[in-house]
Amino acid sequence: MKIVAANSNRPLAEAIAASLRMPLTSASVQRFADMEVWVEIHENVRGEDVFIIQSTSYPANDHLMELLVCIDALRRASARRITAVVPYFGYARQDRKPGPRTPISAKLVANLITRAGADRVLTLELHAAQIQGFFDIPVDNMFTTPIMVPDIIANIGTEDLVIVSPDVGGVSRARGFAKRMGVQLAIVDKRREKPGASEVMNVIGEVAGKRCILVDDIVDSGGTLCNAATALLRQGARSVQAYCTHGVLSAGAVARIAASDLERLVITDSIRPTEAVRVTDKIRVVSVAQFMGEAIKRISSESSVSSLFD
Structure with a gap:
């Protein structure tokens, strides 16, 4: 080989x-x-x-x-x-x-x-x-579930935890996380008007008093995650973190996430982290090597x- x-x-x-x-x-x-x-x-x-x-x-x-x-x-x-x-x-x-x-x-x-x-x-x-x-x-x-789920359990735990899909298209992925961890599932219903921009509409599921974990495959501009985090907190969530496989993080995404309501974003090294990602304390990288x-x-x-x- x-x-x-x-x-x-x-x-x-x-x-x-x-x-x-x-x-x-x-x-x-x-x-x-x-x-x-x-x-x-x-x-x-x-x-x-x-x-x-x-x-x-x-x-x-x-x-x-x-x-x-x-x-x-x-x-x-x-x-x-x-x-x-x-x-x-x-x-x-x-x-x-x-x-x-x-x-x-x-x-x-x-x-x-x-x-x-x-x-x-x-x-x-x-x-x-x-x-x-x-x-x-x-x-x-x-699928990164075997990497992400143990990381969530080790660093966050499962008490009062809800796995959240940031859109309807990611429900299957979020359901896989929730099933492995034995926790509840919620969905953020959003409307995308144009590529790279999104508007959060509703939260489907009970998140009041819960610690929420948003899961997705790609974080690009960061708009979807930031809007979803704000919507979840307005619905009474205690905290919001996100786990995404691919940290594309284009343009001003890192600054946007740093200024957002997200407590932390966890990504993998499937894409080589930029210097901006390495120096921010709001983004953590786990290895898929x-x-x-x-x-x-x-x-x-x-x-x-x-x-x-x-």
């Missing part, structure tokens, strides 16, 4: 390799003067089971192109099997046609990864589960990956 890291999240790749007690494969992922991607693998990978680790986070197009060129380099170097390990799958929010003459970009990205030569994809908390069907190769979509390393080991040994969630 070989592990190759591109440039989007090298600290995570190094941590995954450390959890597997093996070094990263020596490789160069660089740019020409005109910013074309150039890749060279410095070790023999012929006949090897190779895992290329690359989140397609900001700058999404650059990191996606790095992933595609790395896959092509490995395919032409006669790797036996190439697994694209994509902790954060960019373009996942474009999974359907919201209006006429709009693309389904998640399907396009799936086609690009497949045609580049990947044999398998390992990803974390897809925004929409049906994206797995966009691929004609096997896809393992990992051990979790993803175990999944990689099981894929390589042809063992069950789904049993990780039992």
Whole structure:
């Protein structure tokens, strides 16, 4: 088995390799003067089971192109099997046609990864589960519940706790948290007028006197979480914290969260944390390295990956 890291999240790749007690494969992922991607693998990978680790986070197009060129380099170097390990799958929010003459970009990205030569994809908390069907190769979509639930129990406990979905679309995810922890579920009903902006309308469920945990897959602008936190406190909640897998945190999101009614936001390192995230005391990062390393080991040994969630 070989592990190759591109440039989007090298600290995570190094941590995954450390959890597997093996070094990263020596490789160069660089740019020409005109910013074309150039890749060279410095070790023999012929006949090897190779895992290329690359989140397609900001700058999404650059990191996606790095992933595609790395896959092509490995395919032409006669790797036996190439697994694209994509902790954060960019373009996942474009999974359907919201209006006429709009693309389904998640399907396009799936086609690009497949045609580049990947044999398998390992990803974390897809925004929409049906994206797995966009691929004609096997896809393992990992859920972060086994990481988040123990963290909640250890740091917050379950007394007077309510798991809250910040929108109707996330009810299934929130229900999974609530079921594992044996606590109640609530839902924030919101209306989104345009991308990146949301307006909270109602809270469905009993939250008065409760400690609320908002759970979601992506936090981008932070508007949804901040508005939901305010709505929950107005309904009598004692405190509001949030657990989100992917900390996109674009533009002024970190400052917005720091000034919000949220007590704390917990994210994973599926996207490399920025300096702003590292210095704020309102955002905490938990690592998925051990979790993803175990999944990689099981894929390589042809063992069950789904049993990780039992």
